[in-house]
Amino acid sequence: MSDIITIADLEKTYHSGHQALKTINLGIKNGEILALLGPNGAGKTTLISIICGLVNPSGGSVTVDGYDIIKDYRITRQLIGLVPQELTLGAFETVWDTVNLSRGLFGKKTDAAYLDQLLRDLSLHDKKYSEIRTLSGGMKRRVLIAKALSHEPKILFLDEPTAGVDVELRKDMWQIVNKLRASGVTIILTTHYIEEAEEIADRVGVIRAGELLLIEDKQRLMQKLGKKQMTIELRTAITQIPAALAEYDLELADSGEQLTYTYDTRSGQTGITRLLQDISQVGLTLKDLNTTQSSLEDIFVNLVHTE
Amino acid sequence: MNFNAIKVIYKFEMLRTWRTLMQSIASPVLSTSLYFIVFGSAIGGRIQEVDGVSYGAFIVPGLMMLTLLTQSISNASFGIFFPKFTGTIYEIMSAPISYFEILIGYVGAAATKSLIIGLITLATASLFVELHIAHPIWMLTFLVLTCVSFSLFGFIIGLWANDFEKLQVVPLLIITPLVFLGGTFYSISMLPPAWQTVTLFNPVVYLVSGFRWSFFEIADVNVYLSLFIVLAFLAICMGVVWWMFRTGYRLKS
The missing domain is CATH 3.40.50.300 (P-loop containing nucleotide triphosphate hydrolases)
Structure with missing residues (x-):
């Protein structure tokens, strides 16, 4: 054009x-x-x-x-x-x-x-x-x-x-x-x-x-600038992220019942399958799962406030 | 040349006059009648004649000039000030129009309105006194030149003013005194010699004198000098408007 x-x-x-x-x-x-x-x-x-x-x-x-x-x-x-x-x-x-x-x-x-x-x-x-x-x-x-x-x-x-x-x-x-x-x-x-x-x-x-x-x-x-996040709700609360999951970009909510995983949608391997397997191996039980994508607003706010 | 743009600006401005018909037309008719009652009858009864012309008839050219000057300035200044004030000027400024075309549209409409009002004033005056116009072509020349040059002056005031006070200050504090002291209601030969000299610095004297000459062939100053002063004023106004447009004064940042 x-x-x-x-x-x-x-x-x-x-x-x-x-x-x-x-x-x-x-x-x-x-x-x-x-x-x-x-x-x-x-x-x-x-x-x-x-x-x-x-x-x-x-x-x-x-x-x-x-x-x-x-x-x-x-x-x-x-x-x-x-x-x-x-x-x-x-x-x-x-x-x-x-x-x-x-x-x-x-x-x-x-x-x-x-x-x-x-x-x-x-x-x-x-x-x-x-x-x-x-x-x-x-x-x-x-x-x-x-x-x-x-x-x-x-x-x-x-x-x-x-x-x-x-x-x-x-x-x-x-x-x-x-x-x-x-x-x-x-x-x-x-x-x-x-x-x-x-x-x-x-x-x-x-x-x-x-x-x-x-x-x-x-x-x-x-x-390019948007991030995707997966929220994992746990059946039982934990006090810290298990060492076996340290390699993942995880955040533990204050309640201890929610883990948030941030990943890149453009990469070939999002790591979701492996993460879910590892969560199962460390003995954590899942209650629910959901994913969210950052909006243009998040991108805009990031750009305007960080550059 | 964007003739359509000139036409729509002109029509739009004229439309405003018809919308405010009472204010635009009835008000000058009423004020002229009042001037005749007060000056023509009350004072005229004591003065009788000036230079062989009855006082009632003598003041007609001056009264017309008073109306033309105030109306031309007020119409043109308001015409351009109002779009600036409301912000609708953006439309004119973003249209494919040259400054000259904008000027023709606004000043043309303002001059037309004051010309109509001037003629209405003349018609109203003829109801009170017997009028004879000795030089109709000169009369029309002065009439049109005054309408155009003072509409240009009003346009300048409208561009310069950035609030309502400024819009009123020049007509009220400068033009009105100059008109009243410019021989509107008297011949300057009636003044003491010293004041006659001072009065010659008032440009309105030349307008009133030239215009009065076209009616009665009596003048305080030579008619060609009057014509020269009007043309010089027109040229100065054109120069100022040209500078304002070239620099975008109060129109463009």
């Missing part, structure tokens, strides 16, 4: 002296969903804002579909739709007027059929002539998406799309995002909800203090 956005040596230092981005290099593939994870103030919004033309970069370059975002801003911005983090909407105009305004700003003539369908897809059609101030927060969020899609962009930036929305709406948003991806739109979303990235992203990038710590295929990332 070719890159639709290429970011090379991108830097941003604000007038205050705060360095928001430190030499970012990143390629975003055509048609993918890329989730940018990072704590508050990591530089996610600055990165998006530079690509969309809201913030001037201090150094480096960004090309969109091969065009420079500064020199060829008319072409690159035409390709991009932006859904901002805040509910930045007027109050008194109608949904229909505001989506038409957005389409017009991107140089496109009104297309009632397209915009009607867009409002239907976003469950906004019955609110077409409602004033924005009368809508709920969730509906306003949909209006922002409708505005961003009103000019039929190839790339959509979603800055914290589900921040502060309820679980139901969040799942609706994920459905919308999946539909857009199916229609060929490249989606870049920033989030600090790990489950959001885990649920919908193809690739995950982690930003901390203006640096891109990693960019990786989601599945591969979870395999």
Whole structure:
């Protein structure tokens, strides 16, 4: 898959002296969903804002579909739709007027059929002539998406799309995002909800203090950095791990009734069969067994706090 | 050139006027009527004529200028300040529009609104006094140039202001006194000689004088000098806006 956005040596230092981005290099593939994870103030919004033309970069370059975002801003911005983090909407105009305004700003003539369908897809059609101030927060969020899609962009930036929305709406948003991806739109979303990235992203990038710590295929990332653990519940409590089991990566719970074995899913031999045999040989009786895999959240927390 | 973008900004701004029709149109009509009642009838009854023109008619160009200046500044400054304040400016800034196109959309709409209000003021005034416009082309030239240049000035204030107080401070503390002391309700020849000299430093004097000349062929200063001052003010405003856009002043970090 070719890159639709290429970011090379991108830097941003604000007038205050705060360095928001430190030499970012990143390629975003055509048609993918890329989730940018990072704590508050990591530089996610600055990165998006530079690509969309809201913030001037201090150094480096960004090309969109091969065009420079500064020199060829008319072409690159035409390709991009932006859904901002805040509910930045007027109050008194109608949904229909505001989506038409957005389409017009991107140089496109009104297309009632397209915009009607867009409002239907976003469950906004019955609110077409409602004033924005009368809508709920969730509906306003949909209006922002409708505005961003009103000019039929190839790339959509979603800055914290589900921040502060309820679980139901969040799942609706994920459905919308999946539909857009199916229609060929490249989606870049920033989030600090790990489950959001885990649920919908193809690739995950982690930003901390203006640096891109990693960019990786989601599945591969979870395999590479994720750990799998097996919890063994014992029928009788023990005070210490028997010497015969010392070679295994085992942890004994305080109660003495639970052993936790951490293993690598990528290695050919997980050691589970041999461990279970050795447990039996030292005379311990099993009550129950279960396995868990570390989530993207564990990986993220590890990355952000240990690097 | 992104003509569609200019058109939608212009239409959107004009739509705001229709939504607030009472405030946009009725308010200047009412205030003009009040000025005529107070200045035209109450004071005019004592002054009678100025340079051969009845006092009621004499104040019409000044009143129109007062309305044009305040409305142009207020429309344009609010037009750009409000999207900045609410954050909706992101949409304009991320769209494929040049700064010049943004300017045409916002300033064009603000100037149109004040032009309409100026004409309504003129129509209202004609209900109170008999009016004759000696040089209609000059009158329209001054009218349009004033609307455009002061809308540009308002746009600058809207970009510069980062709170509501700053938005109001220039119109209230600078423009209003300059207009009232700029010969709106009197001829500067009625002032003592020393004050006549001081008054010539007030740019509004030139606007009111030139505009009044287009009505009655009476002026405090030469009409070409008035035209030059308006054009110079327009050029200065264009220069400031160009610098603000080039540097992204209060728009881009």
